Amino acid sequence: MSSFVVKSIGSALNATSLISSKYAAKKAINLFASPRKGRYNDDQKRIIDSAFFEDICYNNMEIATYRWVGKGKTVLLMHGWESNTARWEYILNDLKAQDYNIVALDAPAHGRSDGKQFNAVLYSEFINAVAKKFQPEVLIGHSVGGMASVFCMYHYQLPSVKKMILLGAPAHFTGVFDRYKNMMGYNKRISSGLDAIVLKRFEKPVSYFSAANFTESIKAEGLVIHDKNDKIIPYEDGQLIASRYKNSEFISTTGFGHGLKDESLTPKIIQFIND
Numbered sequence: 001m002s003s004f005v006v007k008s009i010g011s012a013l014n015a016t017s018l019i020s021s022k023y024a025a026k027k028a029i030n031l032f033a034s035p036r037k038g039r040y041n042d043d044q045k046r047i048i049d050s051a052f053f054e055d056i057c058y059n060n061m062e063i064a065t066y067r068w069v070g071k072g073k074t075v076l077l078m079h080g081w082e083s084n085t086a087r088w089e090y091i092l093n094d095l096k097a098q099d100y101n102i103v104a105l106d107a108p109a110h111g112r113s114d115g116k117q118f119n120a121v122l123y124s125e126f127i128n129a130v131a132k133k134f135q136p137e138v139l140i141g142h143s144v145g146g147m148a149s150v151f152c153m154y155h156y157q158l159p160s161v162k163k164m165i166l167l168g169a170p171a172h173f174t175g176v177f178d179r180y181k182n183m184m185g186y187n188k189r190i191s192s193g194l195d196a197i198v199l200k201r202f203e204k205p206v207s208y209f210s211a212a213n214f215t216e217s218i219k220a221e222g223l224v225i226h227d228k229n230d231k232i233i234p235y236e237d238g239q240l241i242a243s244r245y246k247n248s249e250f251i252s253t254t255g256f257g258h259g260l261k262d263e264s265l266t267p268k269i270i271q272f273i274n275d
Helices: 003-017 021-033 042-048 085-097 120-134 144-156 173-184 188-202 211-217 235-244 266-274
Strands: 052-058 061-068 074-078 101-105 138-142 163-167 221-227 248-253
Touching: 003 021, 003 173, 003 188, 021 173, 021 188, 042 085, 052 120, 061 085, 061 120, 074 085, 074 120, 074 144, 085 101, 085 266, 101 120, 120 144, 138 144, 144 163, 144 211, 163 266, 173 188, 211 235, 221 235, 221 266, 235 248
Parallel strands: 074 101, 074 138, 138 163, 163 221, 221 248
Antiparallel strands: 052 061, 061 101
């Protein structure tokens, strides 16, 4: 959406909050959690056509999974917001060349997975359901896929996972939420209402959902990669995660942006997996 449209929606909800702050906050959270893209287009379908497709049921929801079968380590891939498994095209051939057993999933309300709304907690539950079935040794998560991976490891302590790679991951939900509020220009009524919805829905305050804090108890080895020019998730988030994640290595890049789709990183990722 253009900045004009974004600010117009924010202004409309601010006006609505004068009548009913709860209604305006509910509309604001629904907007925040509803991806505008992430389903497959025809070109993206071509990328996943070579995979073995399987749905996994979780709480009456179907989780779309894709497998490129190999004899090596099982690697589980998690994409980010408004994306899908096709985002991994840039690295798939290199992972296949290592004969890894590659598994990927689509997040809630993304790709071929069920749902109309998304949140990182539900995503972490999707990851747990898929991990139970395929027993991955390595997790690779991009952006909120990295955050959800950390949430999953923190809450479920996946015993099969020995290594975790976080690409441009947010350090905490507070930052993500604040950037959304600021982008929309929400007033204090809506801002407070959004925080109240999170507390009621998850029985935890927004500040609780900190990937950086959660990594402190994760024993799996970590590789944290973040770009200095990331315009979506601040570089400082990567630094914070790496500082808290004691059993991790930090790779700082310049010029790769939030996507981090650069072939120079692939050998480093593979070396980390193989070591």
